[in-house]
Amino acid sequence: xxxxxxxxxxxxxxxxxxxxxxxxxxxxxxxxxxxxxxxxxxxxxxxxxxxxxxxxxxxxxxxxxxxxxxxxxxxxxxxxxxxxxxxxxxxxxxxxxxxxxxxxxxxxxxxxxxxxxxxxxxxxxxxxxxxxxxxxxxxxxxxxxxxxxxxxxxxxxxxxxxxxxxxxxxxxxxxxxxxxxxxxxxxxxxxxxxxxxxxxxxxxxxxxxxxxxxxxxxxxxxxxxxxxxxxxxxxxxxxxxxxxxxx
Amino acid sequence: xxxxxxxxxxxxxxxxxxxxxxxxxxxxxxxxxxxxxxxxxxxxxxxxxxxxxxxxxxxxxxxxxxxxxxxxxxxxxxxxxxxxxxxxxxxxxxxxxxxxxxxxxxxxxxxxxxxxxxxxxxxxxxxxxxxxxxxxxxxxxxxxxxxxxxxxxxxxxxxxxxxxxxxxxxxxxxxxxxxxxxxxxxxxxxxxxxxxxxxxxxxxxxxxxxxxxxxxxxxxxxxxxxxxxxxxxxxxxxxxxxxxxxxxxxxxxxxxxxxxxxxxxxxxxxxxxxxxxxxxxxxxxxxxxxxxxxxxx
Ligand SMILES: Nc1ncnc2c1ncn2[C@@H]1O[C@H](COP(=O)(O)OP(=O)(O)OP(=O)(O)O)[C@@H](O)[C@H]1O
Ligand SMILES: [Mg+2]
Numbered sequence: 212x213x214x215x216x217x218x219x220x221x222x223x224x225x226x227x228x229x230x231x232x233x234x235x236x237x238x239x240x241x242x243x244x245x246x247x248x249x250x251x252x253x254x255x256x257x258x259x260x261x262x263x264x265x266x267x268x269x270x271x272x273x274x275x276x277x278x279x280x281x282x283x284x285x286x287x288x289x290x291x292x293x294x295x296x297x298x299x300x301x302x303x304x305x306x307x308x309x310x311x312x313x314x315x316x317x318x319x320x321x322x323x324x325x326x327x328x329x330x331x332x333x334x335x336x337x338x339x340x341x342x343x344x345x346x347x348x349x350x351x352x353x354x355x356x357x358x359x360x361x362x363x364x365x366x367x368x369x370x371x372x373x374x375x376x377x378x379x380x381x382x383x384x385x386x387x388x389x390x391x392x393x394x395x396x397x398x399x400x401x402x403x404x405x406x407x408x409x410x411x412x413x414x415x416x417x418x419x420x421x422x423x424x425x426x427x428x429x430x431x432x433x434x435x436x437x438x439x440x441x442x443x444x445x446x447x448x449x450x451x452x453x454x455x456x457x458x
Numbered sequence: 459x460x461x462x463x464x465x466x467x468x469x470x471x472x473x474x475x476x477x478x479x480x481x482x483x484x485x486x487x488x489x490x491x492x493x494x495x496x497x498x499x500x501x502x503x504x505x506x507x508x509x510x511x512x513x514x515x516x517x518x519x520x521x522x523x524x525x526x527x528x529x530x531x532x533x534x535x536x537x538x539x540x541x542x543x544x545x546x547x548x549x550x551x552x553x554x555x556x557x558x559x560x561x562x563x564x565x566x567x568x569x570x571x572x573x574x575x576x577x578x579x580x581x582x583x584x585x586x587x588x589x590x591x592x593x594x595x596x597x598x599x600x601x602x603x604x605x606x607x608x609x610x611x612x613x614x615x616x617x618x619x620x621x622x623x624x625x626x627x628x629x630x631x632x633x634x635x636x637x638x639x640x641x642x643x644x645x646x647x648x649x650x651x652x653x654x655x656x657x658x659x660x661x662x663x664x665x666x667x668x669x670x671x672x673x674x675x676x677x678x679x680x681x682x683x684x685x686x687x688x689x690x691x692x693x694x695x696x697x698x699x700x701x702x703x704x705x706x707x708x709x710x711x712x713x714x715x716x717x718x719x720x721x722x723x724x725x726x727x728x729x730x731x732x733x734x735x736x737x738x739x740x741x742x743x744x745x746x747x748x749x750x751x752x753x754x755x
Contacts, residue, residue, distance in 0.1 A: 302650065
């Protein structure tokens with residue numbers, strides 16, 4: 212059973228082709244790690260999946276249904292796909308609870324009490340209950356990212372897209388955010404994770420995809436990609452990552 | 459070197475806040491003392507030297523005459539009330555029209571393209587001509603065109619120079635204020651929009667709950683500056699004839715052969731604009747603090 216299918220996905224910004232025919236299947240409950248150099252198109256692929264960017268050619272299917280059909284209303288689809296971004300984009304003018312309950316109330320039409328209860332339950336689960344009344348700028352980066360994850364989860368998404376959610380964090384804050392992702396994984400959430408944390412990719416993913424020149428140059432289980440990469444570019448990339456001490 | 463610095467900065471030291479506070483207190487005391495001393499010296503010099511200047515007595519007689527000041531105060535103050543009323547009526551209208559023009563300029567729907575173009579053209583044309591010229595065009599031009607004086611309701615008479623002057627202020631200032639609003643809307647970072655849309659929020663909900671609240675917050679300080687200018691520019695309406703403070707002072711000046719009435723008018727304008735300016739500065743500083751965490755000295 213496939214949750215997401217990418218079929219020859221193309222995307223260019225002006226003259227610059229960023230995705231040049233991406234083919235990928237993501238099973239229900241699967242966890243894909245996207246790795247690749249900066250600028251290789253990881254964020255673009257995730258933004259296209261959430262329909263924040265339109266693709267130029269090819270198709271993306273959610274439960275076998277083409278969500279990239281031109282002219283299709285994006286909002287109902289976005290509800291089913293949660294996304295967390297690299298730089299924190301909590302709403303700075305709202306406290307944590309309002310950040311987390313805005314879309315359940317406005318999009319799902321939940322009552323305030325209902326939305327608050329659900330939000331508090333999840334904030335408590337991730338150790339954020341005492342931050343509910345705080346504004347985002349009072350939180351540490353790690354707390355902000357955990358709130359962003361909770362905010363996305365409040366929509367009960369079927370898929371989570373995580374775009375380098377730890378790369379803007381101080382090293383000592385990375386762990387608390389990754390723990391939340393481990394939790395999601397244990398719950399069987401389908402996820403696509405763009406990351407520079409190779410050890411985390413190795414631990415959490417069932418499939419690792421290496422992006423280069425707009426295509427998936429190599430994909431396979433983490434043991435294979437990290438221990439015995441077959442593509443020379445993958446070997447190169449991993450060698451550079453190791454040299455910079457990030458593996 | 460670098461490592462040592464970092465260690466020192468992060469080392470938890472109990473005495474540091476106390477020592478620091480003491481140091482800052484001493485620093486502040488010293489600054490206050492210096493500021494007071496330099497101000498006193500400067501004031502002393504002015505008081506001591508200026509009366510010795512050859513023209514001073516004449517300047518004093520024609521600009522700062524005590525008797526004329528108190529004679530002119532009441533009539534000018536009375537006329538100043540009209541300035542305040544013009545301001546209070548025009549300001550809300552300017553905010554309303556400014557917001558509408560700004561939103562018209564931001565629409566992306568092809569159906570509304572004419573609206574967007576009209577708004578852009580409006581802003582360009584209005585801002586390209588001096589305000590006082592608009593007053594002449596709309597005031598005298600409008601009066602000639604309408605040829606009515608007394609039609610209207612209550613105290614508002616369409617066709618009076620006062621009414622047309624107000625129209626001219628609303629027409630011109632709306633264009634300036636629209637640009638402030640537009641900058642505020644565009645200043646909200648794209649990631650805020652992405653964040654909202656990724657949650658399934660519609661364009662309308664995204665604008666209503668995420669973009670506009672942040673835009674309005676950002677826009678308040680620059681908007682204050684525009685309204686400080688407006689508070690003074692209401693005096694321009696006098697070119698059309700209504701007897702507001704500047705006009706009244708002008709009449710008195712003619713009668714008394716003394717410029718002190720102008721000083722009275724100036725003092726009255728200052729009484730309103732200085733508090734406004736201080737408030738705007740305060741809001742601006744506050745905005746900067748919240749946006750960047752702590753202020754760097
Ligand atoms: N909105 C845009 N307009 C123009 N070019 C863009 C836009 N977004 C991304 N690009 C370009 O597309 C390419 C891929 O960017 P993308 O952000 O997807 O890379 P990435 O793999 O996520 O990199 P990083 O690891 O640095 O986050 C880059 O060359 C970038 O400059
Ligand atoms: Mg990226």
